[in-house]
Every structure is written in structure tokens, then in C-alpha cells.
Amino acid sequence: MKSVVIGASAGLGRALAEELAQRGDQLFLVSSNLDDLAPIAADLTLRYGVSVTVEAADITTLDPEAFRDKVHAALGPIDNLLLIAGISLLDKDKGPMPPADLDRLIAVNFTAPLRIANVFLPDLTQSPAGNFIGAGSVAAVRGRRNNMVYAAAKRGFECYADSVRHYLAGQNGAKVQFYRLGYLKTRMTAGQKLPFPALDPSEAAKSMVANMGKDLGSVYLPRWWIGIMSLIQALPWALFKKLDI
Amino acid sequence: MTSRTASLDRHLSESCRIEKPDRYQELDHLPDGPIAARGAGLSYVAASFESHATSVCLGAFDRILAFDPTVRSITVEAGISLGKLHRFLAPLGLCLPVQPGYPALTVGGCVAADVHGKNHGREGTFGRHVTGLKLLHPDHGMVALAPCDDLFTLTVGGLGLTGIIVTATLSLIPLAGTAMIMVHSAVATIEDGAVALAQLADTSDMAYGWFDFSTPNHQDGAGFITSARWITDQTARTDDLKAPSLDPAQALPLPAFNRLTMPVINHLYRWSNLRQTKVRTPLQAVLWPALGRENYFKFYGPDGFIESQILMQRDKFAEYIKAWRLCQIKHGVPVMLTTLKAFTGGKQSLLRYDGAGLSFTIDVANTLSSLAFLAELDGLNVEFGAVSSVMKDSRLSMATVRAQYGDYDTFRERLRTYDPSRRFVTALSRRLDL
Numbered sequence A: 001m002k003s004v005v006i007g008a009s010a011g012l013g014r015a016l017a018e019e020l021a022q023r024g025d026q027l028f029l030v031s032s033n034l035d036d037l038a039p040i041a042a043d044l045t046l047r048y049g050v051s052v053t054v055e056a057a058d059i060t061t062l063d064p065e066a067f068r069d070k071v072h073a074a075l076g077p078i079d080n081l082l083l084i085a086g087i088s089l090l091d092k093d094k095g096p097m098p099p100a101d102l103d104r105l106i107a108v109n110f111t112a113p114l115r116i117a118n119v120f121l122p123d124l125t126q127s128p129a130g131n132f133i134g135a136g137s138v139a140a141v142r143g144r145r146n147n148m149v150y151a152a153a154k155r156g157f158e159c160y161a162d163s164v165r166h167y168l169a170g171q172n173g174a175k176v177q178f179y180r181l182g183y184l185k186t187r188m189t190a191g192q193k194l195p196f197p198a199l200d201p202s203e204a205a206k207s208m209v210a211n212m213g214k215d216l217g218s219v220y221l222p223r224w225w226i227g228i229m230s231l232i233q234a235l236p237w238a239l240f241k242k243l244d245i
Numbered sequence B: 001m002t003s004r005t006a007s008l009d010r011h012l013s014e015s016c017r018i019e020k021p022d023r024y025q026e027l028d029h030l031p032d033g034p035i036a037a038r039g040a041g042l043s044y045v046a047a048s049f050e051s052h053a054t055s056v057c058l059g060a061f062d063r064i065l066a067f068d069p070t071v072r073s074i075t076v077e078a079g080i081s082l083g084k085l086h087r088f089l090a091p092l093g094l095c096l097p098v099q100p101g102y103p104a105l106t107v108g109g110c111v112a113a114d115v116h117g118k119n120h121g122r123e124g125t126f127g128r129h130v131t132g133l134k135l136l137h138p139d140h141g142m143v144a145l146a147p148c149d150d151l152f153t154l155t156v157g158g159l160g161l162t163g164i165i166v167t168a169t170l171s172l173i174p175l176a177g178t179a180m181i182m183v184h185s186a187v188a189t190i191e192d193g194a195v196a197l198a199q200l201a202d203t204s205d206m207a208y209g210w211f212d213f214s215t216p217n218h219q220d221g222a223g224f225i226t227s228a229r230w231i232t233d234q235t236a237r238t239d240d241l242k243a244p245s246l247d248p249a250q251a252l253p254l255p256a257f258n259r260l261t262m263p264v265i266n267h268l269y270r271w272s273n274l275r276q277t278k279v280r281t282p283l284q285a286v287l288w289p290a291l292g293r294e295n296y297f298k299f300y301g302p303d304g305f306i307e308s309q310i311l312m313q314r315d316k317f318a319e320y321i322k323a324w325r326l327c328q329i330k331h332g333v334p335v336m337l338t339t340l341k342a343f344t345g346g347k348q349s350l351l352r353y354d355g356a357g358l359s360f361t362i363d364v365a366n367t368l369s370s371l372a373f374l375a376e377l378d379g380l381n382v383e384f385g386a387v388s389s390v391m392k393d394s395r396l397s398m399a400t401v402r403a404q405y406g407d408y409d410t411f412r413e414r415l416r417t418y419d420p421s422r423r424f425v426t427a428l429s430r431r432l433d434l
Helices: A011-022 A034-048 A064-075 A099-125 A148-170 A201-210 A225-234 B082-092 B107-113 B150-155 B190-200 B261-275 B283-287 B314-331 B368-383 B398-404 B408-418 B427-431
Strands: A002-006 A026-031 A052-056 A080-083 A131-137 A175-181 A217-221 B002-006 B013-019 B035-038 B054-057 B064-068 B073-077 B130-137 B141-145 B164-171 B179-187 B206-211 B223-231 B278-282 B305-312 B337-343 B357-365
Touching: A002 A011, A002 A064, A002 A099, A011 A026, A011 A034, A011 A080, A011 A201, A026 A034, A026 A064, A034 A052, A034 B064, A052 A064, A064 A099, A080 A099, A099 A131, A099 A148, A131 A148, A148 A175, A148 A217, A175 A201, A201 A217, A217 A225, B035 B164, B064 B082, B073 B082, B082 B107, B107 B164, B130 B150, B141 B150, B150 B408, B179 B190, B179 B206, B179 B261, B179 B283, B190 B206, B190 B223, B190 B314, B190 B337, B206 B261, B223 B261, B278 B283, B305 B314, B305 B368, B314 B357, B314 B368, B357 B368, B368 B398, B398 B408
Parallel strands: A002 A026, A002 A080, A026 A052, A080 A131, A131 A175, A175 A217, B013 B054, B035 B054
Antiparallel strands: B002 B013, B064 B073, B073 B164, B130 B141, B130 B164, B179 B223, B179 B278, B206 B223, B206 B337, B305 B357, B337 B357
16 A cells, blocks of 8 residues: 655654554655654664655645655555644634734644645545545534634544545545544653543554544544543533633 | 653652653754753663753654664664664564663663673673764764764763763674573572683573572572573564563552562572573573563562672682671671672773673662661772672762772763763762762
8 A cells, every 4th residue: 555644753643654664555754854754764664664755844835736746756646645744732722822823723734634635635536445544633522712723723624534535435435534533642742631541642553554444434532532522512501611621 | 741750779769850852853952951861761770860850751762774784783763672673683683782681771771871781701781882873962963973982982881971872873793593591500609609600601602690698697699500502493583572561660569578578589589490400591581581570670669679780800709708798697688689690801991880700789678777788888899899880779879989980080070071061960970970
């Protein structure tokens, strides 16, 4: 299989690249910094004998068509598109925020993944065994005063993934898995007192790769978040508005 | 992230800030103020944290960067564990020449501690097989180092005080076998054991002695000598490598090792090893003897233990052990673990635990009587010209180390010349006034 991972330099994206390499996929990895991508490419090539091409790029300024052409030159038409890159600005994303930050949150979490997905849809329609995989967040399930813009962007991305699922189903194309991710053990969450356990990115990646080929649509990861988020969604407004979550 | 962090022996525990960068650009912006380089965080002596320093953990930098089987060389990021490296190398019939006993240890930690492995006489210490380093210091940037560089020699065995080791290039050797045949021979005294080890040094692939000093009265240290030879009887297996689970913070609420249980456990251990004197031991058990035996560290309870390891000249050992025994009897301290290994051919320099002689190791529970016993041994060790491993004994004083290591002042001065602001600080460097 030929897989493109957007946001592959650390955390979940890096773990997914490793899982895909382990099963023998040819990889095209994208991240903002070549210093991080080059060691991953060397490591995966040496340990798993797979072909790994890397591209250092800011996905918010990436020319999607030119990027697709580079991927095709390296791999040909792809089977799997994994849109993992994302940012949050926890300390700023509560009420008014600087417009530049707002634009960046929307660009990284919403616009850029859509622009990239858009140019690969023809590939995915031709690959019934392929997969469109998006990384969302439990934060986007019900709007709150924290993560206002981030949650909106991720929910928009989820809505697009739903549409892609519908589109590809009509074409007998790739399967769609969109993950509403709970806490992950990353540098960002290290040392934070979290209300619920965090999942190791490598465990998350194992689950996600095991799910490839399944027409799942939007799912929680870990799955037990469905109980928590169902409860939060069911809370009456009179109670919900009093919660500082 | 601030958390309570402990040395492996739990003799020292401090709250300190730990950062876990996972991108190179984060290494370009190291924290202001004192820094401690951290690998697996499994040092006996708090060599990776200090209460006022930010520990920078290199765990995410664990990739293989280059590998050349023709010249048997590999370049890795320093956060890679020995276990991960073994999983890559063993199927190719290769291994690191020096392997300390736990797979979670990182290459960076092994370089900084210049650890020894199973056969010091043949392979020396870890640093002998390092052919290149990249070292990061906020005031000096990223520097590539070769063995001919002064900073290289200061960094190998430099206790992590010259900066963050980011990558290392290592020489490899063919894997000598897929298992070892271990032969255990009973010895009546530790002196007999020392003689037997000297005879085995050139004829076995690995040899060590184990002795029972768990009853603090007049004991001779009855025990056994293990000599081992490599064999090749099946493909080297790496898929069943157990996940390391050693966590210094985990301990039983009360010590399971005490005056009553230690003699029983030691007796049973000796009996079980001598019951079957010739044993095939699989590769992973040879390489990682502590893997799967993590409870040993937990059983000392919350106060932990102290490991004392000294390198003693062979010709003085018999006389030393007599004085050592009298000291043990005087303080009435049971020793849970006593081992002996032969070191040959090495050269002691700076604060490296290297040289020729017998490496004598004891583990005792961390109690007031143990501390008094060890304090008296410090004087005895100086008197006999022994050197103590600064990477094992977490209560060694600056005065003791200075008295034992002729290069102490040189090491301290060279550190200050290279890094006048002494940005890299650990609880170990603070204790030794480095």
C-alpha cells in the first residue's frame, strides 16, 4: 500500500508512520521540519526496508496540486491519506483571540487538510482497499468556552470527512475513518493533570492501523470516550452552561 | 512538568521539572537555567535530575540514523534503548560489544556513564566502542566529536555534565552466539572465588562470582563461580523481548529484604544455582539479567538500598576482604547481594570506573547501620587504593571520590574550562561538587 501521512514528525503521526512501515507500506511523510523527518525516514527505511519519501512543508501554504504531483512522482496514485496534523492554542483559545492565531487554527485544523484531501480524492476513488483517515478531537463534540476555534475547525473537518465517506461510498472507493481522539500522551499533555487517562500514541496508532479497511465513519478513540461525551451532549443547557470544562 | 523523581536505589528523591522534547527545533530552545540530561532515568545515583534543574529527556530521540554492516558501524540518536537496538541488530547477527544489564537503558546514558558489560577483559567499557558523538550545549550549539577531541574524552564517562548527547556512532561486533552454557562451581570462600575468576579470565566468554554475606557474623562468603561459553543453537530471537518495567518510584510499602529473609533467600539462591551446575541460558537472559527481576529493586521497600561497587587490585584483595569482614561484623549489616568480576586491561582516567583488578559489588538495605558500615568502608577503600563507582554508590562524598580518583581535580577543572557557567547540573554533580 502507498500511504501519505500529513503531520508525521511526532506524536500520533510519527507512531502511524511506524505502524504503516512495519506492515510494509511505502510512505510519503509531511511535516514542517526536515530535521525531524529525516531521522524518521532513515530509521523506518533501515528497520523495515520500506521506501520513505519526506517533504518539509507548512501545510497552510502548501500548493496542493504541486504537492500531489510530488507524491505521484514518488509513489504513483496513493491508497491511504492520513490527515493527522493539528494544533491547539489552549492558553489563547478562550473568548477573543488575536486574528492571526484564529486564522492559523482554522488553516491547520480545517482548511489545509481539506485542500490536501481535495487533490487526492481521485486517487481514493480508485482504491477500494484504501483509507481516508482524519484526526479529530473529543473537544469538538460539544462547543465550550475552552478551545472555541479549535473545536469549530475540527468539527468542520469531521463534517468534511462525513461528506468524503458519502462520496467515496458512491464510487466504491476508499474507506473513511475519522477519529474523535481523547487525550494522547504527548509533549503537550506531559505533566498535565488530566481528568481522564491519556492514550499512548503508539497504542492509538496500532488501533487505527488495525481499523484500516473498515468503513467506520466517526469513532471515538479510545472507545470509552463515547460514554463521557454522550453524557456531556445530554446535559441540559441550564447545567452545561455552569460547567467550566 | 514537575514531578517527584527518584534515583534507582531510592536513596534520593527530589521534585524536579522534566521536559520531553520530541522535535529537533525544541532542542534549539533548551530551557534557561540549569539543565540535566536524561535518558531512561534509571541511574542508581540521580545522574539525570536535580531539584533546581530542568531534566531534558531524550526518550523521543530514539531512531537509527545510519548503518553500515560492512564496517560494522551504526549511528543512532542517543535516546534509543539497548533493547530497541538489539531488536534491530540481533537478526543481522550483530550486537554492541558492551551491554549493561537492562534493555531500557539508553545509548546516551551508557556513553555518559561509560558502563561496563559482561566481559570487561575482552571488550572494555562502552566508551571504547564509540567512534563519534554529537553533543548539544546551549552555549556551544551542536558539536560533532571524534575520539581525538578533548571534549569527546570528557563526555565519555562525563556523567552527562558536558551537554546533551544527541547522537552516537558505535562499533559493532558479530553476535558470538544465541545462548550461553553457564557452568556454576561452588566455592567455599570469596578468596577462593577471586582465585578461580583469575584463572577463568582468559578461558571463558563471561565469568563472575556470587557470594553469601547475608548473615553479618563471621562468614567466609560461600558461593559459586559462573563461567560461560557462547553457543549457537537457534536463530537469535528478539520478538519475545519482554517490555522493561523498571520504575524507581515503585516499591513495596515495607521492605521484604530484612535480617530474617536475606539469609533464607541467599541460601535458596545458592542452592538453586548449584542444583543444576550446567545450564543453557538464552541470549536475552544473558544480555538482560535484570529483565523480569524488577521486583528485586522493589523488595527493598520505600527507603531503597545502596549499591557499593569498588575496583580493587587483585594482589590486595585477600587482605582487603579480611578487613571488610571485620567491618561487616562490627556493624552487623546483612548484605543482600555480593558479586565479583574480573577487570583486565582497562585504564582508569577522569572519573571512569575502569582499570584492572577485581570489581566487588554489594547491595545493602538503606539503613542507618548500613550507612555507617559503608562510611567506614570508604576509609578502608581509600587505604587499599580501591576506586568506587560513582555511578553506583549514591552516597559517596566528594572527599572520598577526590581521595580515590587522582583525576578528580582535572575532571572538575576541565568541565569548568569548557563550560564556565556549568549549565549541566545533577544531584550527583552537586554531591560531588563537580
